[in-house]
Amino acid sequence: MVDDNGQLYTIEGVAAGMIMLMTAYLVLGATSVYTPGDTHISDMQLEQLGTDALRMMNTPVNGTTESTLQEIVENDDANAFNTQFLNFVNSKTGTERDNLHYNATITYYHSDVINNIHTTASLPLASNRNLTGGEHPVRVTEWVIADKQFPGSVNHPRAVLVEVLLWRD
Amino acid sequence: MTDDAGNLSIDFLAGFTIFMIALIYVATLIPGLFIGLQSRTIDYDAVAYRTGVILAEDPGMPENPAWETLTDDNKADVLRFGLAMSKDTPNILSPQKVDRFFCSTWTSDDYRSRVIFGDYPYTYNISLKVDGEPAIRSAGDVKPDGYGYIRRVVKVKGTSNATIDNEKVSKYNYISHDNVTNDVFSIHINCTELLHNETIKNPIYQINPLKDQIRINITDMEKRGNKTLNPVTELTDITIYRTKPILSNPFPPLVPIRTFDSPYVDSDSVPVSNLPVVVNNNITMIFPPGFFSDFADDTTHLYVFLNFTHMTPDFTQSTPEDLYLNNTWKEGNTWNVSKSFEYDYNPANVTQPELKDGVLEVAVW
Numbered sequence: 001m002v003d004d005n006g007q008l009y010t011i012e013g014v015a016a017g018m019i020m021l022m023t024a025y026l027v028l029g030a031t032s033v034y035t036p037g038d039t040h041i042s043d044m045q046l047e048q049l050g051t052d053a054l055r056m057m058n059t060p061v062n063g064t065t066e067s068t069l070q071e072i073v074e075n076d077d078a079n080a081f082n083t084q085f086l087n088f089v090n091s092k093t094g095t096e097r098d099n100l101h102y103n104a105t106i107t108y109y110h111s112d113v114i115n116n117i118h119t120t121a122s123l124p125l126a127s128n129r130n131l132t133g134g135e136h137p138v139r140v141t142e143w144v145i146a147d148k149q150f151p152g153s154v155n156h157p158r159a160v161l162v163e164v165l166l167w168r169d
Numbered sequence: 170m171t172d173d174a175g176n177l178s179i180d181f182l183a184g185f186t187i188f189m190i191a192l193i194y195v196a197t198l199i200p201g202l203f204i205g206l207q208s209r210t211i212d213y214d215a216v217a218y219r220t221g222v223i224l225a226e227d228p229g230m231p232e233n234p235a236w237e238t239l240t241d242d243n244k245a246d247v248l249r250f251g252l253a254m255s256k257d258t259p260n261i262l263s264p265q266k267v268d269r270f271f272c273s274t275w276t277s278d279d280y281r282s283r284v285i286f287g288d289y290p291y292t293y294n295i296s297l298k299v300d301g302e303p304a305i306r307s308a309g310d311v312k313p314d315g316y317g318y319i320r321r322v323v324k325v326k327g328t329s330n331a332t333i334d335n336e337k338v339s340k341y342n343y344i345s346h347d348n349v350t351n352d353v354f355s356i357h358i359n360c361t362e363l364l365h366n367e368t369i370k371n372p373i374y375q376i377n378p379l380k381d382q383i384r385i386n387i388t389d390m391e392k393r394g395n396k397t398l399n400p401v402t403e404l405t406d407i408t409i410y411r412t413k414p415i416l417s418n419p420f421p422p423l424v425p426i427r428t429f430d431s432p433y434v435d436s437d438s439v440p441v442s443n444l445p446v447v448v449n450n451n452i453t454m455i456f457p458p459g460f461f462s463d464f465a466d467d468t469t470h471l472y473v474f475l476n477f478t479h480m481t482p483d484f485t486q487s488t489p490e491d492l493y494l495n496n497t498w499k500e501g502n503t504w505n506v507s508k509s510f511e512y513d514y515n516p517a518n519v520t521q522p523e524l525k526d527g528v529l530e531v532a533v534w
Contacts, residue, residue: 011177018185022193044218045319052225052260052322059261059324061523063374088322091528093296093305098320 043138046100050140050166053088058142073106073146073160078126086128089166100168103127103137107161110152121151125162137167213291213317217533220285221319224295225529226259227251229266235380237269238459244275250284252529254326254373261373261524262325265380265458267297271306280308291533299325299527309532316534324524329376330384331356331512331519335392338494341510344393345495350479350487351405352495356385357509358461358471365467369514376514376522379465383456383512385473387494391450394493400479402493403445404452407432410472410504411464423472423504426464429454445478472506 057069066074072081081104090098110121131137141164147157229236229251236247250270252262285291294309294316333356338344345352363376376383394400407430410423431440433453440455454473465471474497479490496508512519 014177014182018189022189022196025193026196045214048218048221049320049322055260056322056324056526059524060374061324062521063369063371088526088528091298091322092320093298093307093528093530 043136046138046166046168047140049089049100050102050138050164051142053085054140054142054162054164056088057084058144067144069142069144069162070146073125073144073162074148076125081126082128085126085164098168100166101127101129101135102164102166103129103131104162104164107163108150108152108158110150112152122163123150131165135167137165140164140166213533214319215317216285216287216291217317217319217531220293220295220533221321221529221531223284224250224252224270224531225262225321225323226253226256228253228255228263235266237263237266241274244279247279247283250280252323258371258373260321260323262297262323262527262529264326264328264382267306267325271297271308275308277309285533293534294530294532296530297323297527300525302525312532313534316532318533319531321529321531323527323529325527326373326381327522327525328382328384329512329519329522330386331510332386332388333510335389337510337518338389338393341496341508343494343496343508343510344492346491347495348489348491349495350489352477352479352490352493353497354387354475354477354494355410355497355504355506355509356473356512357506358383358473358512360461360465360467360469360471362513366514373524374522376512376519378456378471378512379462379467380458381522382458383454383460385454385456385512386451387453387475388451390448390452390494394479395491398488398490399482400488400490401482401484402448402490403478403480404432404434404448405445405476405478406430407444407454408474408476409461409464410474412470412472413468414470423506429456429460429473448477472504472509 054069057072058067060067068080068084071077072084085102085104086100089100089102092098104125104127105122106125107120107122109118111118142162143159144162145157146160149156150158150160227249230248231246236250239246250266252266252270253259254261254263280293280295281287281291284295285293292310294307294312296305296307298305333343343354358378360378363378366375369375390402394402406428408425409427409429411426412421412423414421430443433440433455434446435449435451452475461469461471477493479488479493480486481488496510498505510518514521
């Protein structure tokens with residue numbers, strides 16, 4: 001008589017389970033390679049473009065003048081920022097232009113000595129379209145030394161952070 | 170009696186499990202083997218990004234002598250293209266590197282092996298548009314519908330130039346009151362002052378006579394001289410003098426070191442081939458990048474001497490002329506150059522180099 005100790009019943013169930021596990025493992029493993037890379041590339045292109053544009057706006061054209069971005073922050077000149085930033089990010093070497101959208105703010109350190117509140121605060125700088133929540137923007141920043149008094153501090157010149165959310169339709 | 174149909178032995182189960190684990194492990198490695206080929210778009214974008222970074226943020230190799238100064242005969246020594254002025258100034262491009270990079274003598278293989286890299290023979294299109302320049306510079310093939318792409322916002326260093334016109338001649342009194350047959354006008358290029366200035370320390374804003382193009386225009390020359398004897402004036406020669414003041418000898422003698430034979434005269438579109446040449450109204454001297462670097466360094470004072478000779482209208486003999494362009498004269502055996510025109514950081518004298526906006530695009534497919 002055959003002893004049935006150490007036997008597993010229903011070979012079909014075991015085999016099917018193994019095949020399902022293997023398939024799920026392969027599928028999960030494969031998608032984890034493709035998806036992040038694809039998203040990263042387009043984000044990276046926008047980030048690079050926005051970072052370049054802010055950096056070039058913060059580079060004076062000669063050794064004796066202020067940078068355009070510094071003048072814009074000091075004068076709170078939204079029109080100049082809009083013109084210059086869009087000119088930088090939308091320019092191509094050919095005749096056609098890109099069509100990017102942005103929302104720019106200035107973030108600064110706010111120190112209320114009387115009430116002992118020390119925090120950061122933001123002011124809107126410029127934008128050419130409002131964020132509705134459906135966009136997928138990237139965030140680019142540039143530190144600017146601005147000779148201007150911001151709320152909460154009498155000290156200037158001071159460093160403020162220009163933050164730009166940049167996206168494509 | 171128990172029916173043993175549909176049973177599995179534990180030995181088989183153990184063996185099958187080990188086999189499956191090994192199979193799964195190997196199978197998961199397979200996507201990694203093809204990671205470079207899994208998506209062409211991803212791969213091309215990455216190559217374009219890398220090429221853009223090299224061009225915009227790297228000065229290239231070798232640095233000394235700079236790759237852009239190497240001639241076509243020595244192009245094998247160029248290891249890597251890069252357009253940035255230096256590693257510390259990303260996105261600020263050198264005009265000399267840009268000119269050399271878009272030179273038509275480079276082949277597709279040169280671009281592939283020195284800036285695009287990779288084993289795969291990528292096709293590419295690299296283009297640069299600079300504000301104020303009418304033409305777009307480009308290298309490579311026409312772009313197809315799909316390609317990897319990156320765009321960089323850059324600035325390109327401009328060049329300086331000086332125009333010595335009637336206003337400056339009057340302002341600095343560059344008019345001789347001696348009735349002489351030869352007049353000498355000189356321009357002082359003080360490398361020490363230009364490269365070690367206390368205010369202009371950043372190389373992207375400096376006038377660098379050792380690397381940059383230097384352009385000097387002398388205009389309104391028809392207003393010079395009293396023309397009593399109706400002389401014809403010839404530009405006899407242009408000689409570069411050099412001196413190196415040191416602490417123990419602040420005024421060493423000037424030594425002629427080189428001549429310059431190809432100025433543009435009287436608004437001609439091509440430079441003259443040799444001197445002397447008759448001058449009526451204007452002279453433009455364009456010293457190409459690196460012209461002075463063979464015989465000057467950052468402690469050298471350079472003087473560009475223009476020698477004028479006044480002749481009778483039939484060119485048979487020299488004739489004296491009064492009130493002509495002159496700011497340099499001999500005292501004994503030494504030249505007095507105290508009134509030389511200063512090519513310096515004074516914007517009233519010299520149009521200073523400014524950064525020009527540009528956009529650089531790299532497409533790879």
